[in-house]
Amino acid sequence: MVIKPEIDGFICRTAHPLGCEARVREEIDYVKSAGVIKQAVMGADPGTVAGKASRGSAVPKNVLVIGCSTGYGLSAAIAAAWGYEANVVGVCRERPASPSKDGKPAKTASAGFYNIRALEKISNEDGKNITILNEDAFLTATKRQVIDVIKDEMGCVDLVIYSLAAPKRTLDDGTTYKSVLKTTGTPFVGKDLNLRTLEIEETTIECATDEEIENSIKVMGGEDWYEWIRLLYEAGAIADGSKTVAFSYIGPELTYPIYDHGTMGFAKRHLYETSKKISKDFGQVGIKGFISMNKSMVTQASIAIPRAPIYIALLRKIMTEDGSYEGCIQQMYRLFNEKLAPGEAPVVDDKGMIRLDDYELMRFRQDEAIRRMEAMTTETANELAGLDLFFGDFYRMFGFGFDGVDYEADVEI
Numbered sequence: 001m002v003i004k005p006e007i008d009g010f011i012c013r014t015a016h017p018l019g020c021e022a023r024v025r026e027e028i029d030y031v032k033s034a035g036v037i038k039q040a041v042m043g044a045d046p047g048t049v050a051g052k053a054s055r056g057s058a059v060p061k062n063v064l065v066i067g068c069s070t071g072y073g074l075s076a077a078i079a080a081a082w083g084y085e086a087n088v089v090g091v092c093r094e095r096p097a098s099p100s101k102d103g104k105p106a107k108t109a110s111a112g113f114y115n116i117r118a119l120e121k122i123s124n125e126d127g128k129n130i131t132i133l134n135e136d137a138f139l140t141a142t143k144r145q146v147i148d149v150i151k152d153e154m155g156c157v158d159l160v161i162y163s164l165a166a167p168k169r170t171l172d173d174g175t176t177y178k179s180v181l182k183t184t185g186t187p188f189v190g191k192d193l194n195l196r197t198l199e200i201e202e203t204t205i206e207c208a209t210d211e212e213i214e215n216s217i218k219v220m221g222g223e224d225w226y227e228w229i230r231l232l233y234e235a236g237a238i239a240d241g242s243k244t245v246a247f248s249y250i251g252p253e254l255t256y257p258i259y260d261h262g263t264m265g266f267a268k269r270h271l272y273e274t275s276k277k278i279s280k281d282f283g284q285v286g287i288k289g290f291i292s293m294n295k296s297m298v299t300q301a302s303i304a305i306p307r308a309p310i311y312i313a314l315l316r317k318i319m320t321e322d323g324s325y326e327g328c329i330q331q332m333y334r335l336f337n338e339k340l341a342p343g344e345a346p347v348v349d350d351k352g353m354i355r356l357d358d359y360e361l362m363r364f365r366q367d368e369a370i371r372r373m374e375a376m377t378t379e380t381a382n383e384l385a386g387l388d389l390f391f392g393d394f395y396r397m398f399g400f401g402f403d404g405v406d407y408e409a410d411v412e413i
Helices: 017-035 071-083 111-126 140-153 210-220 223-234 263-281 308-321 328-339 363-375 382-386 386-399
Strands: 061-064 087-094 130-134 157-162 168-170 176-178 188-193 200-205 238-248 288-293
Touching: 017 071, 017 111, 017 386, 061 071, 061 140, 061 223, 071 087, 071 111, 071 157, 071 328, 087 111, 087 140, 111 130, 111 263, 130 140, 130 210, 140 223, 168 210, 176 210, 188 308, 210 263, 223 238, 223 263, 263 288, 263 386, 308 363, 308 382, 308 386, 363 382, 382 386
Parallel strands: 061 087, 061 157, 087 130, 157 238, 238 288
Antiparallel strands: 168 176, 188 200
């Protein structure tokens, strides 16, 4: 079938398999050009970067990525396989294509489904060892299935990346919790970008109830992350001295009403406390938990958040103009190469968190974002926020807009 983007608000209901493959290849090519990440040389001159290597671990060789199909998780799997030259096991839950039936047209698979299929294809071409399970990562049965694969193929992992971003979580007993994207305390009123009309309009974000806050913590907090580490440890499938990193975001003052002061803030604080609990409970074998505060990005999770699209667009424009913009793969390569530099202690702030949002939060960029936000109208949105860049990123998530892909041709879905 000929595949065109079918947009419904912040969702694209179609995905292009060849475009998704082009996206995956683009990220892999970036890592290849950046080079293999080497372990710091012990005993080097103290004035050199390598001279910092007084403690830590070697280059991870067996990596588990929980939530590996899109955004940061996909890029983490790529950076691990081609940057660390590691064996990678990934788990995610993505929708396959469905054929036409009862007069209804066929549906493409999700972008994430095409991403992981492309990743498997290219890894085979390049001789990389990547195994991906398309299952619900929240379920204990899936965790045990992944553990079996780890023990069969590599014995144990030495780095675990937790990058799940889901709107709901179903437990083993069938109980389902749904997260909400709301503020707390008092309703917030402010500017936002209407993705349907492309107008800048005033939006109101309602307050969450106590139950909604608790449910959001159940979905987006650290409970499931901890269960992964516990089961890996009990099964002997995680090595002593391993690191585990969960991805998070807090953002600047402009986004505090929906992030830090909202349901997501409660969930992300729980995630942070979980990192400390992991380090404490498994400290006897040297397993340490870390939070990586990543920069804002156009992802399938972020654009669903009220007020986030206009800020993400502003920041994308500002950082593109000053040459500091990083996509997901640049962030993940920097995480592995600099913040988790092999042979060195992780680079963290005074709270023990890894900061990949450091460029984003520089004061001069935030001052410019505030200035542009105050001046933003529907008429000035493209000039100030670069909506062409924003929507270019949006379409690319679903495999559209890549040079070399014939979007008029019939494609096997």
